[in-house]
Amino acid sequence: MTLELMWSKDNAVKAAYRRQKTGRKWNPEEVINQAISRLKHRDIVGAVQRGRTGLGWGERTQRWERATQTERKQLVVEEVKRMEEEGRKVCAVSQKQQGAWVNWEDCLDRKLTWNDVWKIPDCRLSFLIRAVYDVLPCPRNLSRWYSREEACQLCGTPKANLKHTLSACTTSLQQGRFTWRHNKALRVLAAALEVRRRKAGSREETQKQTFIPFVKEGQSATQGVRRSCEGLMRKGEWEMAVDLDKRLVFPRNICETTLRPDIVLWSSVQKTVLVIELTIPWEENIQAAYERKKLKYQELVQQCAENGWRSLLYPVEVGCRGFVGTSLTRLCRDLSIGQKQLVKQMAEEVERCSFWLWLRRKDCHWKTKE
Ligand SMILES: [Zn+2]
Known part of the structure; x- marks a missing residue:
């Protein structure tokens, strides 16, 4: 005005x-x-x-x-x-405790629309908000509020915080709670990639590659050039293996290894292999998780290259509280997958699983069907 x-x-x-x-x-x-x-x-x-999206990817x-x-x-x-x-x-x-979220580097902002707020059950919304500001009644907060000794009900760690319950408890790890959550999220990612893989061989996709990048008058030729990774899946015949249900064996014709990444996508025609590894870390540790996974598969990627395969590594992170790392952006762009929908799906799945883990934090028995 x-x-x-x-x-x-x-x-x-x-x-x-x-x-x-x-x-x-x-x-x-x-x-x-x-x-x-x-x-x-x-x-x-x-x-x-911002983040590690690379030059030219910013807004x-x-x-x-x-x-x-x-x-x-x-x-x-x-x-x-x-x-x-x-x-x-x-x-x-x-604010040291409530403001810890400002240290979340490499996270995509999460947008909750009014529509989402209506749809999401009250208890989950409350969990999400309280988890972000770290005001859930975890043993550490209970000890602080009521000055009595509280410990993790599973492993007995005194004054365990939310980070412990959602990503660091050794008993939870042994019982397979974190693996369960990881696999749930992996299923969502694999489903999206499978849809993309099927589309890759279809006629409309193969026709797209006949497009000739004409250069407009007054425009320099480089302006029309795309990144080499973009449109990776234009040419058909991609195969995919996911480390779910049965043990993943890395395709022998590419490279012999004992490593088991979460998803391997390869095309014998293009001699290209994509290695995708999903991690569900605590939000503050997203960057560290990315570096760790990158290092872990560095050698595999090099071996593939020595065998004449073009190999691309994609570590992907989704924080325990449903905040997706910027690394997913790169994967979506390179494979031309709709980012918005996938980010939303992954975020909700992880957050739902974490909520379930939170509810079961005092229950020593753990049995789930996938
Ligand atoms: Zn514990």
Whole structure:
């Protein structure tokens, strides 16, 4: 509103603009000017990358210099929202426990729409919110709130925190609780890849590759060139093995190894093999998990390359509380899979399983059918 009045071309309207009274804390004029100077500053800095998505994958930003009047208004509104969000984060940083989520690097933001909030059962929504802010009644919090000694009911670790219950308890690990959750999520990922694999050989996909990248007048040839990984699955005849139900054996014709990644996808025609490894770590450890898995399969990838196969490694992480790591973006883009839907599915599956693990935290018996 203030913007409409301030920037009006009509002098009469402009004159009607008067400083609005919005209390002492918040002055629209000041905030708008601040937003504009930030936008101008961003023009100088240019696009900035977040996480490990790689150069050129970041969000495309509209430049202030080139924006029209209407676009500028939109930019200012967005910038003000961003400033408010930053203020919230700054506040969260100062809170050691409730604000731990600010340290989640390499996580995709999770969007809960009103529709989701309606659909999701109350108990799960409550779990999700309390898990993020670490205010669930885990042994450590109970000890802190009521100053009495509480321990993990499964392994007896005193003052065990939520991280322990959801990702570090040795008894849970031995009983196969974490494996159960991992396999549940893997099933979702494998299903999406299987759909993609089947589509790969279809006629519409093979026709797509006959597309010739014409260069428009005045455009340089490099602008039309895609990344070499993109459209990997255009050419058909892909095979897939998943480490579920039965033990995965890495295809012998590619390489002899005892390693068992979660998913192997290969095409003998293209002599290309994709190694996919899924991990469900604690959100703060997503980056570490990525590095660890990358290192673990480094040698396998090299061996494949020595045998004349082009090999690509994709470590994928989904945090225990349903926050998907940015590494999934790369997989989705390279295989042309709809990212939004897969991220949502994976996030919900992991979060649902974690909720179940939380509910069963005091129950020593563990038996589930997959
Ligand atoms: Zn335990």
